[in-house]
Amino acid sequence: MVSLLRNQKVRNTLLQVLYVGSIAALVLAGIVIARRNLAEQGITSGFNFLFKSTGWDVNFSLLPATANDPYWWYFLIGIINTLFLGSVGLMLATIVGTIVGLARTSSNDLARLLGRTYVDIFRNIPLILQVFFWYAIITHLPTPRGAHEAWGFLLTSRGLYIPFPNVSNAAFAAATLAVVAAIVLPTWLGRTSRLSQPIGQRRAIQFTAAAAALVCAAISLAVGRLPDLPLLDFPALQGLNLRGGLRIPPEFATLAIAIAIYGGSYIAEIVRGGFKSVGKGQVEAALSLGLSPWRVFTLVRLPLALRAMLPILANQYVWLMKATTMGIAVGFTDFFMIVALTINHSGQTLEAIGILMAGFLAINLSLAAVFNRINKAIALKGNQLRG
């Protein structure tokens, strides 16, 4: 027995079995104890509860939702809410971050100072504090009667009201998809190797594709238009309440603003790092070829910087997607809040936590997969000298 332990191979196997075994034993013991404790409270484990109706409401949903809907439908709503808030927040944060990041790399001292002040202030204050701050600001806005108004937008304590086309929901979704296609399709057509035209001579094809997508958008808006109403629906005061337009709930607006501002300060630093990594020699070479500063930016600095920042940006996006869980602080029913509410109401603790983990794992993995694809597509081919 002792001689067996002296054998390196045996010892290694034993160590591994011990390590994995003890972790597995801990997890299993936890699950067994939890099931027993829950059973004492009259909660049967298993995923049958997914098909029971919830009995409570969500305050934000892109899909139709009533208290009679089953739990699985609510989980779906939660994931879609998280993804929707996340993508709106990501887009806004990217816009803010790009502007601030460019200001920070500008040759103008004042612009640099302004960008730096922004980053220093908003990066150093916790996100949740900013969420609470914006929520307090928005909920203390005037009531609909005294709403701040500008260009048809209304700011009230009940949310932000924006003009919205008078079309059916399905038509609006179709039109949105078509507009996205109008942006994505020409980009793809410009790079793909499936067309016989050489790259660089595809202007006509790209233009046709974009125009066709936009025409599709216009058609779907025209078809889905609600009868006897103007195309754009402006919010207006009727009695004590606001009618018309699209209401963005205070919770959603708060989180989108907070994520945009906080995330923007991080993305600004990533953008700055990306531009800093572009070799001075590359820029000088382009300038000495006689390119204008604008063309140096679009043809040399931007593409190189984009490649440098994309992997870091991907991590930041994943982080921001997870930051939507701040929703629970202000009562926005994101995925995590739905899980927490499920635990409160149904007591199906283990199952709900399992679904939470699986959900975030799926979100993270799919985001990572998308960014890996993009990264591979734009990576420089072969060995190229930098500097």
Place this chain on the structure above:
Amino acid sequence: MEMVVVAPPAPGRLEDLRRRFFATPLQAVLSLACLTIMVFLAWKLLNWAVFSAVFTTSGGPEACQAAAGACWSVIAARWRIIFFGLYPYEEQWRSALACVVVVVMTVLSCIPVFWTGRRIALVWGAGTALFYVLMKGGVLGLAHVGEEAWGGLALTLFIFVTTCLVGFPLAICLALLRRSELPWISRTTGLIIDGVRSLPLISILFTFAVVLPFALPQWLQGDKLYRVILGSALFFSAYQAEIVRGGMQGVPTGQEEAAMALGMRYWQRIGRILLPQAMRNALPATINQFVISFKETSLVIIVGFFEILASGNAAYGTGEWRFAYVEVYAFIAFIYFVFVFSLSRYGAFLERRMSISER
């Protein structure tokens, strides 16, 4: 023949200004736009925070609400609840002293003299013990104050310090396990680290605060505060482990091979060769992680702790100061800013210094 060297005349002050801000029309527009924004914001902010602000409590909330600017009297009236939470009034000096202990401890650990494993462990161990004794009492004639009465800044700092104290050694262990040569050990550890990293911190805190009691036998449950600290430490260590591992990968393999050739044993190699060099490589990222984790302590408000953000909510939430929410949030933001900004500046300074020494 005498050569006369004429240097180009040094640009005058006005010429210098013109070159820096008005070199081209576009630059001029940009400069003017930035200047306008800055002057406008600075004026608005100064006017609100200083010129039209009320600083004294003498007029009471009513006079304060009528003022056009900030109402700093809410801070003057409620600073105790923001800093100390529900800590007993007569004992609040202990809470203040405990916060000073943490600040001293942090400053000490920024001095290179203390950058050996033993010394830094001593500083943090002794500091945390002192903090705990001061806050909890029950010995040396200090009255006993239970954890449920802790709050405000002291609770925030306590959670941060204990998170690091537990999380850091755990991170090193996880990093060592992950780079183990035994495939099942490294794979399982990798699974744990990546699993924790893929979850949001709030969900981990929630699991440890609310769900874990179901999965533990009665005698192991402990106080909710310590469970949440454990969760937060686990989260911290999963991120920190990857930073430490990155630092280890930066150490040339020759170093460890040479140590092996000298006949050093595993722990000697780790403790004397690998870790000192790895920690040096990982230092900037480590400080960054400390900064992030300090900001993230504020999330414990979600699972119902009375840390500084929650005590701020309470400071304006009741009765007559209801209107003064901006001032309270600005004050708390300023406290966070002082801590986080100085720590991140220190990190940047260190990074610069190290990049010089590597040249």
